[in-house]
Amino acid sequence: MTKQNGVAARPLPQTRRDLLKGTAATAALLGAARALLPGGAWAQEAGPEVRGAKLGFIALTDAAPLFVAKEKGLFAKYGMPEVEVVKQASWGTTRDNLVLGSEGNGIDGAHILTPMPYLISAGRVTQNNVPTPMYILARLNLNGQCISVGKDYAGLGIGTDAAPFRKALEARKAAGKSVKAAMTFPGGTHDLWIRYWLSAGGIDPDRDIETIVVPPAQMVANMKVGTMDCFCVCEPWNLQLVHQGIGYTALTTGELWDKHPEKAFAMRAAFVDRYPKAARALLMAVMEAQMWCEKTENRAEAAAICAKRQWINCPVADLADRMKGRFDYGLPGKVVERSPHVMRYWADHASYPFQSHDLWFITEDIRWGRFEPNVDAKALIGKVNREDLWREAAKALGVPAAEIPTSTSRGVETMFDGKVFDPADPAAYLKSLGIKRAEI
Template identity: 70%
Template sequence: MDNHSNHPAAPGRRTLLKRAAALGGAAATGALLPSIVVAQGSALETRAAKLGFIALTDAAPLFVADEKGFFKKHGMTDVEVVKQSSWGTTRDNLVLGSKSGGIDGAHILTPMPYLISTGAVTANNVPTPMMILGRLNLGGQCISVANEYKDLKVGLDNKEFRKALLAKRVRTGKPVNAAMTFPGGTHDLWIRYWMAAGNVDPTRDITTIVVPPAQMVANMKVGSMDTFCVCEPWNRQLINQNIGYTALTTSELWMNHPEKSFAMRADYVEANPNSAKALLKAVMEAQIWCEDPANRAEVAEICSRRRWINAPVADIIDRVKGDFDYGTGRVEANSKFQMRYWKDNASYPFQSHDLWFLTENQRWGYLPPNLDTKALIAKVNREDIWKAAAKELGVAAKDIPTSTSRGIEKFFDGKVFDPANPKKYLDSLDIKYLRAA
C-alpha cells in the first residue's frame, strides 16, 4: 500500500504561512505555528485499510463501524472489512499483508497476535510483528455439548461428563473430541481450562480438534465432536437445530474475561500511526453503540446479514440481548454473563490479561517457559494508542483505566492469577504440559 495515496487534501505549510502573513505578519505567524504543527502531526497517512473478521457476534464492532459510517467519520474512507473462513486463514492473510493480497488487521483471538509475532504459529516459524490496539469484547463465548449427553445437563461441574467421555472412549475404541477454533487461541484455552478443572486431561483423556466457527454445528450434527467452544451464533443455532445444548457461558469460568482483540500488523501501525488510531476510534465508537441495550436488536439484525455472519436473526438476537436459554431448562434473562462490548472497560487492552494468555500458552506447551513475556507484551500491546484514542473521542476520564493491570483474577474453581506472580499461578495448576526450556 502506498502510504501517500489517499492523503487528505490539507493545506500545505506554505499556504498556511501565507494565510498567517495575510492576517498580520510575524506575530500572527508565530501564534499560528503551534496549530500548524498539530494539524500536520494529526494528518492521516492513508485512508485505506483491509481488515479481516470471522463470522461471530464479537466482530459486531467492525460490522457496525462499516455499516454506520464510523470508519468514514474518522477519515478512513477506503476500509474493506473482509470475511475470513477460519482463524488459520486470518493468520495467513495477516502474514501476507495487504500489499501481497492479504490484510492489514483483524478481529482476532487475543493470543494470536502474540503467537504470530513470535512465529509460533507461522510458516517456518517466521515472526510477523503484530500490535493489539484494543479489546473488542469481554465474555460471550460458550461451551456446548451434544444431545447424546442431554440427561447429564452438563454445566460448570463436568465430573459426570468426564465419566461419560472416558466410558465412550473405552466402549468405541475411538477418541472423544472437543472442538475449538485455533491452537492456543481463546476457545482452546477455555475448553482446556474447564476440562482440566474437572480432572480431564485435555491432552491425554480427550482429543482437541480444530474446526472453524461456522462449521461447528454441522460437524456436531454428524458426530465429529462431543463438545465444542465457540462464540455466537453457533451455540444458539445448535439448540435451535436440536443437536446439542449450552453447558456454560465462558464468563462463568472467569467473570468478564478478555476475549477478542482488534489487532494490526506492526508495520501498518508504524507507517500510519494516525490512520491506525483513526481506525481504532471508529471501532471504539462502534463498541459504545453496540453496548447500548436500545441498539442490541439492530446489532443482531446487522450481524445476520449475508455479508457478515449470514445466519437467521433467530439464532443471534437472544444472546446479543443477553438472554440465555441453555437448552436444558435453565433460562436467564439479561444475564450478568452476557458479552460486553464497552461496559466494564471491555475495550481497554489490559496488559495483565495478555500475560494470562501467554502464561496459559506456556501451560499447554504452545510457547516456551523461558519466554520474556514482559518484553513481548511491551511490543505487542499498544494501550498507549487506546488511551490517546479515548481522549480524542471524549471518553470520560473515569472510563480510562490508569493501570495496565486489572489486578488479581479469580476463576470458578478457586484458582487465582496474580499478574505480579504468574509462576505461582502456573505452579498451582495440576494438569499442564510445559515445554523444555
C-alpha cells in the same frame, strides 16, 4: 493591474460590500471542499495518511464493532472511507493473510483471538516460524463464548463441573469410540477456555480426549454428523445448535471467569508504524462502534446487522437473544434472563487492552506448551500491547476519565474453581494448576 493608454492603472478601491461578497464566496468554496473531503479541506494534510485498510473478521458476534463501524460510516467519519471489512474462512486464514499484508493481497488488521498476535509476533504459528510483528490496539469484548455439548449427553445436564462428562467419555472410549473436543485455533481463546474447563473437571485435554480444530462456522454441521462431543466457540453457533436440537450449552465462558477478555482488534505493526494517523482513525472508529454496540437500546439493531449476508449470514433468531442477555441453554428449565455474563463491548473497560490479561493468555499458553516457561512475557507484551495508542484515541474521542483505566493491570483474577491469577506472580498460578505440560 490593468493598463489605460499604456499606463498601469491603480485598482479601484473595494467597498465593504465587495469585501463581504468576496469573503462569502471564499467561505462557500471552502465549505464545498470540506464536503468533498472527509475531515475538511486539509484532510489529506492533517488526516490519515491513507484512505483505507483491509480488516479481516470471522463470522462471530464479537466482530460486531467492525460491522457497525462499516455500516454506520464511522471509518469514513474519521477519514478512512475506503476501509474494507473482509470475511475470513478460519483463524488460520486470518493468520496467513496477516502475514501477507494487504500489499501481498492479504489484510492489514483483524478481529482476532487475543493470543494470536503474540503467537504470530513470536513466530510460533507462522510458516517456518518467521515472526510477523503485530500490535494489539484494543480489546473488542468481554465474555460471550460458550462451551456446547452434543445431545448424547443431555441426560447429564453438564454445567461448569466437567466431572460427570469425564465418566461419560471414559465409557465411550471403553466402547471403542473416539471422543473429541473442538476449538478454533491452537493456543487461541477457545482452545484455552475448553482446556481450562476440561482440566478443572479432571479431564486431560491432550490424553483423555482428542482436541481438534474446526472453523467457527462449521461447528454446528460437524456436531450434527458426530465429528465431536463438545466444542467452544462464540455466537451464533451455540444458540444455533440449540435451535436445531443437536446439543445444548453447558456453560458460558463468563461462568469460568467473570468478565474475561476475549477478542482483540489488532494490526500489523508495519501498517501502524508507517501510517500512525490512519491506525488511530481506525481505532477511534472501532471504539465508537463499541460504545454504540454496548447500549441496550441498540442490541436488537446490532443483532440485525450481524445477521446480514455479508457479515455472519444467519437467522437473526440465532443470535438476538444472547446479544440481549437472554440465555436458553437448551436444557429443560434452564433459561437465564438478563444474564450477568452477556457480552460486553464497552462497559467494564471492555475495550481497554489490559496488559495483565495478555499475561494470563501467555501464561496459559506456557501451561500447554505453546511458549517455553522461560519466555520473557513482559518484553513480549511491551512489543505487542499498544494500550498507549488506545489512551490517545480515548483522549481524542473525549472518553470520560471514569471509563479510562488508571492501571495497565486489572489486578488479581479469580477463576470459577478458586484458582487465583496474580499478574505479579504468574509462576505461582502455574504451580497451582494440576494438569499442565509445563514443568515449573
